[in-house]
Amino acid sequence: MARAAGVSPATVSRVLNGHGTVDPSLAKRVRATTAKLGYVPNAIARGLALGTSHAVGVVVPDLANPFFPTMLKGIGLAAGTAGFRIVVAESNERIAEEVRLADELARLTDGLILCSPRMPTAALRSLVDRGIPVVCTNRVVRAPELGIVAADWITGARLLASHLADLGHRKVAFLAGPASSWSNQQRRLALSRFEGLKVEVIPAGSASADGYAALPSALETGATAIVAFNDLVALGVLGRLGELGIRVPDDISVAGFDDIPSAGFLRPPLTTLRLPLVDLGVQAWHVLQRRLDKQPPGPPVRLLPELVVRESTAPPAK
Structure with a gap:
């Protein structure tokens, strides 16, 4: 040149x-x-020379789950308006891979947004202690320089529990998600502590295949309603119930979390908890931008889920 x-x-x-x-x-x-x-x-070379990449790294556990691409849309829109690009990496629900990806992206970008991170608290704090601007979504960790944007799943799960109790359900099977998931812990805690409901916890996971595989164990509990960790798990539950000729909601009620785009088009349409995911992503970017500007992240941002009642829940069979 x-x-x-x-x-x-x-x-x-x-x-x-x-x-x-x-x-x-x-x-x-x-x-x-x-x-x-x-x-x-070469934007990367220029960024290295200027000490900034104008890019932020985003690590998600599972891109096959519609929950995360919708959140990414919000992050991307807000970051793009500010002149930043996002670099997305998927850990495939593997904690060691999540830690590796976060470390790698921290060296290539100006900051990190970790979506529902599964890594140990010590690993999160280590990133912050290195001076890396970090924001977590759907994970609350006490660290002064760590930005937090999370759903109030305790309140949300109570709304769902109250809905089932009002219908007359007294025993519920909760198909639990990944043990390292903060959202899973919050949902399980709120359901288990709801007065008037007995909750049987069945290990499952976060994918439809996990709900399909865990259904027989849920049925063995005698529960009149099944609450899945997320809508993908609920989809697997509905599929297997259909194969067994068990009617929803006539024979058993089913509910989930997240209100993924297909939830309202299932048969029957799924009762679930809706979270403003695009807004969650936008909020995550705004908190990260404060950290990029050398400002404190501010108090945790909490978003309240909305109960969406559809045809998959009804009073228990007599």
Whole structure:
């Protein structure tokens, strides 16, 4: 580029970086040569030189779960408005991989948003202690410099428990999600402590196949309602119930969490907890931007889920 324009590399650098100290005629020559050659500056190299990448890393546990792409949309929209790109990595629910990805992205980007992180608290605090701007969604950890944006799953799960109790259910099977999931812990805690409901906890997971596999154990409890860790697990439950000829909600009620886009189109449509996921992503970006601007993250941002009652829940069979 410099040779083609007949100037020094330093002059090319000053022109492309917008410095006004270059002679106008030289700047014009550099820009004309740039256009002629179709030259596109290397954003990563430029970022390294300037000490900023104008990119943020986002780590998610499972991109197959519609919960996370919807949240990513909010992050991407807000970050793009601020002139930042997002770099997304998936850990596939593997804690060691999540830690590795967070460490790698921390070296390549200006900050991190960890979506529902599963890693140990010590690993999260280690990132913060290194001076990395970090925001967690759906995970609450006490660390002054760590940004938090999370759903109030305790209140949300109580809304669902109250709905089932009002219908007349007294025994519920909860198909639990990953043990390392903070959301799972919150949902399980709220359901188990709800007065008037006996809750049997069945290990399951976060995917539809997990709900399908765990259903026989749930039925053995004699529960009149099944609450799945998320809507994907509930989808697997509904599929197997259909195979067994067990009617929903006539024979048993089913509910989930998250209100993924397909939840309202299942047969029957699924009762679930809705979270404003795009807004959650936007809020996560705003908290991270405060950290990028060297400001405190502020108090944890809490979003209240909304109970969406559909046809999959009804009074228990007599």
